[in-house]
Amino acid sequence: MHLVLVGISHHTAPLALRERIGISRSMVPAVLDRLAGEGCDDAVLLSTCNRTEVYASTTDARRTGECVVQCLTEYRGVDRQSLDAALYVRTDADAARHLFRVAAGLDSLVVGEPEILGQVKDAYKTASDARGTGALINRLFHGAFAIGKRVRSETGLAEGAVSLSYAALTLARKIFGDLSTRHVVVFGAGEMARLCAIHFHGHVASTTIATRRTDRGDALAVEIGGGVTPWASRMDALLDADILVSATGATDVVVELAAMRRVLSARRGRPMFVIDLAVPRDVDPEVAKLEEAFLYNIDDLRGIVDENLAKRQDAVTRAEALVNDEVAAWLAWLRARAVVPTVVALRSRFERVRQAELDRLTPKLTGLGPEARARVDEITRLMVEKLLLTPTEQLKAIDDRETMASCSAALRRLFALDDDGPVSPTDAAAATPKPPRTPGEES
Amino acid sequence: MPLALLYLLAFSAYVWHFATRHPLIGRAATATLLGAVLVHTFQLGMYTMELGLPPMAGSAGAISTFVWMLAVAYLSIEVTTEERAIGVFVTPLLAVLQALVSRGTMPTDIPAYFAGPFVALHVGALLFAYASFALACVIGITYMLLFRELKTRTPGVFFQRLPSLQVLDQMNMRAVTIGWVLLTIGLAGGALWLRDAGVQSANDPRVPMMTATDPKILLAALTWAIYGLQLAFRRWASLTPRRAAWLSTLGFIVVLLNFLPVAYFFARSHNFA
Numbered sequence: 001m002h003l004v005l006v007g008i009s010h011h012t013a014p015l016a017l018r019e020r021i022g023i024s025r026s027m028v029p030a031v032l033d034r035l036a037g038e039g040c041d042d043a044v045l046l047s048t049c050n051r052t053e054v055y056a057s058t059t060d061a062r063r064t065g066e067c068v069v070q071c072l073t074e075y076r077g078v079d080r081q082s083l084d085a086a087l088y089v090r091t092d093a094d095a096a097r098h099l100f101r102v103a104a105g106l107d108s109l110v111v112g113e114p115e116i117l118g119q120v121k122d123a124y125k126t127a128s129d130a131r132g133t134g135a136l137i138n139r140l141f142h143g144a145f146a147i148g149k150r151v152r153s154e155t156g157l158a159e160g161a162v163s164l165s166y167a168a169l170t171l172a173r174k175i176f177g178d179l180s181t182r183h184v185v186v187f188g189a190g191e192m193a194r195l196c197a198i199h200f201h202g203h204v205a206s207t208t209i210a211t212r213r214t215d216r217g218d219a220l221a222v223e224i225g226g227g228v229t230p231w232a233s234r235m236d237a238l239l240d241a242d243i244l245v246s247a248t249g250a251t252d253v254v255v256e257l258a259a260m261r262r263v264l265s266a267r268r269g270r271p272m273f274v275i276d277l278a279v280p281r282d283v284d285p286e287v288a289k290l291e292e293a294f295l296y297n298i299d300d301l302r303g304i305v306d307e308n309l310a311k312r313q314d315a316v317t318r319a320e321a322l323v324n325d326e327v328a329a330w331l332a333w334l335r336a337r338a339v340v341p342t343v344v345a346l347r348s349r350f351e352r353v354r355q356a357e358l359d360r361l362t363p364k365l366t367g368l369g370p371e372a373r374a375r376v377d378e379i380t381r382l383m384v385e386k387l388l389l390t391p392t393e394q395l396k397a398i399d400d401r402e403t404m405a406s407c408s409a410a411l412r413r414l415f416a417l418d419d420d421g422p423v424s425p426t427d428a429a430a431a432t433p434k435p436p437r438t439p440g441e442e443s
Numbered sequence: 444m445p446l447a448l449l450y451l452l453a454f455s456a457y458v459w460h461f462a463t464r465h466p467l468i469g470r471a472a473t474a475t476l477l478g479a480v481l482v483h484t485f486q487l488g489m490y491t492m493e494l495g496l497p498p499m500a501g502s503a504g505a506i507s508t509f510v511w512m513l514a515v516a517y518l519s520i521e522v523t524t525e526e527r528a529i530g531v532f533v534t535p536l537l538a539v540l541q542a543l544v545s546r547g548t549m550p551t552d553i554p555a556y557f558a559g560p561f562v563a564l565h566v567g568a569l570l571f572a573y574a575s576f577a578l579a580c581v582i583g584i585t586y587m588l589l590f591r592e593l594k595t596r597t598p599g600v601f602f603q604r605l606p607s608l609q610v611l612d613q614m615n616m617r618a619v620t621i622g623w624v625l626l627t628i629g630l631a632g633g634a635l636w637l638r639d640a641g642v643q644s645a646n647d648p649r650v651p652m653m654t655a656t657d658p659k660i661l662l663a664a665l666t667w668a669i670y671g672l673q674l675a676f677r678r679w680a681s682l683t684p685r686r687a688a689w690l691s692t693l694g695f696i697v698v699l700l701n702f703l704p705v706a707y708f709f710a711r712s713h714n715f716a
Contacts, residue, residue, distance in 0.1 A: 153465060171598070174593065174598075176608075177606070177610045288594075292683060296596060
């Protein structure tokens with residue numbers, strides 16, 4: 001059994017192509033049905049704004065890869081040539097490594113971003129609910145969830161803000177904790193003010209816009225669902241505010257030290273977070289000296305973002321090592337699966353010998369009661385189990401594919417396993433305790 | 444000493460957690476501290492069964508009870524806030540103070556002056572008050588460390604590890620409020636005991652010394668005033684959270700002065716050890 005990955009991502013495809021090939025969550029089951037119709041019935045489709053990828057388990061990697069590409073092009077009506085240029089196809093260890101890197105956030109546009117792990121989980125759940133997933137896919141995705149969680153908790157890859165707005169929000173949370181009762185005042189209604197207002201508005205109780213351009217102020221207030229205050233009374237609006245975002249196009253200072261001192265004095269010691277995103281600066285730098293004011297300008301925020309990006313780079317090396325470990329563990333599991341038919345046949349062979357011996361001895365055991373006969377049956381079964389335990393473990397532990405194949409062949413020859421005829425379902429169940437195709441099965 | 448080692452082990456676990464922030468290590472740190480507190484509870488419980496009262500008489504007994512109360516107060520805050528970062532600052536205090544206890548002698552009987560009902564209330568309430576103030580001091584220091592990073596616009600290790608200024612301020616004020624209420628109860632208990640002591644312990648030479656001029660009583664009153672003013676100014680005046688954090692630290696310095704050097708060298712009225 002092989003693992004195949006076919007996909008496009010922000011690394012290989014422009015936004016226009018990603019938009020065209022992207023598949024919304026509600027459409028995923030239909031696409032999976034279509035793939036199944038083409039012979040690829042054990043697959044997970046991961047589609048986000050930055051990637052569309054299909055992970056499938058198959059016995060014929062080439063054919064399945066082609067089937068997935070065909071399905072995507074036909075389903076989304078995308079020209080094959082433009083898709084081919086952006087497409088990547090990976091198999092087995094490479095495909096597993098790719099998924100683990102994706103789940104860990106190592107392949108994201110913003111390295112370490114936390115949302116992708118949830119999206120991977122959603123994709124797996126959708127596939128599992130829609131058509132069920134096999135043991136290989138189950139083991140692969142559970143490995144991806146584990147590595148995603150481990151990388152975040154052990155390397156700090158997701159720590160620190162990596163955008164100006166998020167850095168400002170993180171700082172605000174570090175000052176005020178829960179922001180849901182806090183009030184934001186925004187000076188200005190330009191693009192910078194708008195982005196920051198939108199970013200904050202989802203987390204705070206209210207947002208008030210103050211700008212000289214009332215038309216733009218009104219438009220921004222409508223867009224984010226906030227209020228508007230006249231520019232002349234902007235300092236009064238600060239009396240009840242906790243966060244001030246100033247991003248006007250003014251060439252002179254719009255928040256003077258004396259005015260801010262008066263505001264803070266009237267607020268009876270309550271702290272205020274002042275974010276000055278304007279160039280030239282809107283807020284008198286001396287405001288930073290006031291005890292209750294936490295003043296950050298655009299360079300301060302950029303410095304934090306740069307530092308966090310640098311820290312993430314350090315964490316990437318450690319995260320990659322963890323991913324390698326997980327890939328090795330997954331490969332070991334996959335290799336162990338390759339010997340399952342041999343193990344099944346071996347167990348079947350031993351079981352048949354045991355049963356034959358018991359049958360042969362039946363006349364001699366007639367003097368025994370049912371309890372004693374059951375005990376004899378149990379003892380012989382346990383002996384067979386114990387005899388087979390070590391060779392089974394040793395066989396599964398072989399990490400070289402060729403050695404494993406030759407050992408497997410030797411076993412088959414020594415015990416004439418290929419002459420035993422078909423393996424009974426009971427024996428197969430005894431040798432492979434987990435059924436191969438169960439929705440949401442843990443492997 | 445083994446108890447001090449247990450607290451030291453908890454400190455190591457909290458340091459490890461502070462450095463790595465691994466959830467499992469955090470839980471291990473809490474479990475270690477909880478283990479130390481349980482052993483400590485058992486030890487104090489055995490003393491209580493033997494003496495009939497908690498072993499609060501004498502320096503070793505008082506400090507050991509104080510350590511236990513501080514650990515319980517910290518654990519209660521940790522459990523309610525799910526915040527473990529403060530542990531790295533509290534546990535060394537526990538380890539050092541408990542190590543001091545091992546150098547002293549735990550009480551073997553109940554002194555005569557402990558017989559009255561108000562003495563246990565006086566000592567117990569004051570010890571718990573001081574434990575709360577110790578916690579407030581630690582939280583106040585962490586507040587100032589984080590405040591400094593935020594104010595100087597250089598977010599670093601405390602920015603990454605500590606809860607928000609708002610949470611630290613709330614924790615600080617909660618600890619101070621509880622401590623101040625208990626301090627008031629403890630001082631009132633002492634005053635009531637003193638009223639009875641004039642009759643019951645008329646021959647005790649320490650009783651006449653129990654006046655406002657006694658250094659230990661003076662510092663206790665000063666402590667009460669500092670924390671009382673902190674609460675009042677915070678509520679009715681515009682005392683900033685940072686100044687409140689400073690006052691928590693200052694108040695506990697006075698407590699430490701009262702608890703250790705003054706109690707040992709200057710107190711004329713409270714030299715019971």
